[in-house]
Amino acid sequence: MTAEIAEQKLSVARRTRSGRELIYRHSLFVRIAHWVNAGCFAILLMSGLQIFNAHPMLHWGVKGDEADPSLFSIYAEDQLEGAPIGWVQIGAAKVNTTGYLGLFRDRDGFLSGRAFPWWVTLPGYQSLAEGRRWHFFFAWLLVINGFAYLAYGFAARHFQRDLAPSKGDVRSFGRSVLDHLRLRHPRGEAAKRYNPLQKLAYLTVVFVLFPLMVITGLSMSPGVDTAAPWLPDIFGGRQSARTIHFITATLLILFVLVHVVEVLLGGFFNEMRSIITGWFAVRPEKSGRQI
Amino acid sequence: MSETLTRRAAIAAAGGLVLAGCDKLSGSPTVQKILSGAEQLNLTGQRLVLTTSQPLAREYPASEISRDFKANGTVRPDSDEYRRMVLTEFTDWRLKIDGLVRKSASWSLDELRTMPSRTQITRHDCVEGWSAIGQWTGVPLSHLLQQTELMPNARYVVFRCADDLIGSRDGSGLYYESIDMVDAFHPQTIMAYAMNGKPLPVPHGAPLRLRVERQLGYKMAKYVMRIEVVEEFSKIGFGKGGFWEDRGYEWYAGI
Numbered sequence: 190m191t192a193e194i195a196e197q198k199l200s201v202a203r204r205t206r207s208g209r210e211l212i213y214r215h216s217l218f219v220r221i222a223h224w225v226n227a228g229c230f231a232i233l234l235m236s237g238l239q240i241f242n243a244h245p246m247l248h249w250g251v252k253g254d255e256a257d258p259s260l261f262s263i264y265a266e267d268q269l270e271g272a273p274i275g276w277v278q279i280g281a282a283k284v285n286t287t288g289y290l291g292l293f294r295d296r297d298g299f300l301s302g303r304a305f306p307w308w309v310t311l312p313g314y315q316s317l318a319e320g321r322r323w324h325f326f327f328a329w330l331l332v333i334n335g336f337a338y339l340a341y342g343f344a345a346r347h348f349q350r351d352l353a354p355s356k357g358d359v360r361s362f363g364r365s366v367l368d369h370l371r372l373r374h375p376r377g378e379a380a381k382r383y384n385p386l387q388k389l390a391y392l393t394v395v396f397v398l399f400p401l402m403v404i405t406g407l408s409m410s411p412g413v414d415t416a417a418p419w420l421p422d423i424f425g426g427r428q429s430a431r432t433i434h435f436i437t438a439t440l441l442i443l444f445v446l447v448h449v450v451e452v453l454l455g456g457f458f459n460e461m462r463s464i465i466t467g468w469f470a471v472r473p474e475k476s477g478r479q480i
Numbered sequence: 481m482s483e484t485l486t487r488r489a490a491i492a493a494a495g496g497l498v499l500a501g502c503d504k505l506s507g508s509p510t511v512q513k514i515l516s517g518a519e520q521l522n523l524t525g526q527r528l529v530l531t532t533s534q535p536l537a538r539e540y541p542a543s544e545i546s547r548d549f550k551a552n553g554t555v556r557p558d559s560d561e562y563r564r565m566v567l568t569e570f571t572d573w574r575l576k577i578d579g580l581v582r583k584s585a586s587w588s589l590d591e592l593r594t595m596p597s598r599t600q601i602t603r604h605d606c607v608e609g610w611s612a613i614g615q616w617t618g619v620p621l622s623h624l625l626q627q628t629e630l631m632p633n634a635r636y637v638v639f640r641c642a643d644d645l646i647g648s649r650d651g652s653g654l655y656y657e658s659i660d661m662v663d664a665f666h667p668q669t670i671m672a673y674a675m676n677g678k679p680l681p682v683p684h685g686a687p688l689r690l691r692v693e694r695q696l697g698y699k700m701a702k703y704v705m706r707i708e709v710v711e712e713f714s715k716i717g718f719g720k721g722g723f724w725e726d727r728g729y730e731w732y733a734g735i
Contacts, residue, residue: 412734
């Protein structure tokens with residue numbers, strides 16, 4: 190039965206004008222979920238930085254305010270003479286980030302002492318109230334989209350078939366890392382599957398980072414904390430949860446950067462076609478060249 | 481070289497346009513109205529779990545109390561009337577309660593202190609993101625409401641305060657807040673007259689402040705002068721149910 194369906198799938202394989210084999214790589218459901226998620230992430234990130242600006246420091250434990258020690262902070266420091274300095278403090282170290290973080294020229298050209306600059310926050314001007322509204326609306330959308338994607342992923346066996354690592358993946362993991370470092374991309378049959386490092390990255394994002402974002406976000410809610418006091422306890426308290434929320438967001442940014450670079454390296458047009466229309470052109474094996 | 485510069489300028493200009501569009505979008509009342517739909521989901525979702533069993537917010541040991549609890553918003557109301565009350569140690573201050581009640585009443589600070597009290601060490605979460613832990617002692621709001629006998633159409637409890645954060649002279653900037661009966665009758669919802677075992681200090685809302693432990697700090701009105709029971713709050717202030725609500729913040733601050 191499954192073999193028959195696979196057979197049919199193969200029979201719908203098309204070819205590009207230059208003769209490359211086209212395979213149907215992403216289902217409509219996955220494509221929609223991908224773009225809804227990408228949009229939500231962009232808005233949540235920018236509104237999240239707006240919210241962070243209201244208290245631009247991170248603490249560890251249950252409590253923490255301006256009088257308490259911080260693991261991380263962004264601030265402007267007034268000088269006896271001249272313009273203030275923008276600082277980013279991480280633990281005991283601090284870096285002068287004047288112009289970018291802590292102190293920057295606002296859109297109107299005036300110096301502004303906020304943590305993240307106007308061009309990465311939503312809205313660009315300071316408004317915690319508006320930032321929160323954007324954040325919660327798109328957090329709901331992200332969660333609904335995420336659950337739909339998870340349900341589809343298991344029911345349609347997308348996770349089991351495409352993302353679950355095989356024994357071969359474990360064996361070839363080291364080579365996959367080397368291939369990535371050399372910016373070498375799989376061709377032929379190998380290009381029809383996700384490679385081991387790619388699987389690991391997607392699994393981490395889907396099953397670790399996004400769930401962690403949602404759970405640490407919920408742990409900051411006094412209402413949720415009353416209903417489930419064990420939730421912030423998992424992270425060591427509300428302020429730790431806030432810090433982990435920020436670190437996880439940073440890891441997701443790193444993922445997106447690598448993801449976009451891989452799209453560019455892997456062939457921008459082909460990769461974009463596959464996530465918009467579903468069809469992906471497989472690069473043929475290089476003949477006569479042994480690796 | 482010049483080509484890359486113009487390309488860079490073009491990208492920057494395009495980016496600027498997108499961002500300017502975002503700001504315009506964010507400032508639009510229609511967009512804000514759509515986005516605020518999430519508030520209803522937050523309220524409905526949280527009430528599903530919070531109303532049925534009325535769980536208590538976590539209470540902490542005394543060792544967890546913040547050494548320097550940040551005082552936010554107004555830290556010293558600057559009206560002549562309030563200054564006089566501070567000088568006389570609130571001896572002629574009275575808490576009035578009226579509106580949709582059968583028996584309106586007013587109590588002095590000493591009278592409130594002789595009533596049944598509750599002491600709780602709780603975490604205070606500010607909408608800005610920080611948290612502090614303090615010990616609060618006060619009269620359960622439910623006790624005061626029971627004394628006055630609510631009318632059947634009573635739906636919200638409004639707290640009228642002495643602080644004017646924007647320094648308006650006509651009273652339009654006076655702080656106020658409102659909660660519904662679910663939170664008003666919660667056992668941890670108290671009118672606190674003491675903090676960390678001492679009379680409530682001025683920066684934290686002397687002589688009396690509200691504690692609604694399952695919501696954010698801005699709900700917990702300081703410098704409370706009068707409690708008003710109403711059916712709806714659309715005619716108070718700008719109609720959104722509180723000083724910060726009138727300035728774009730959510731009425732339900734459980735998240």
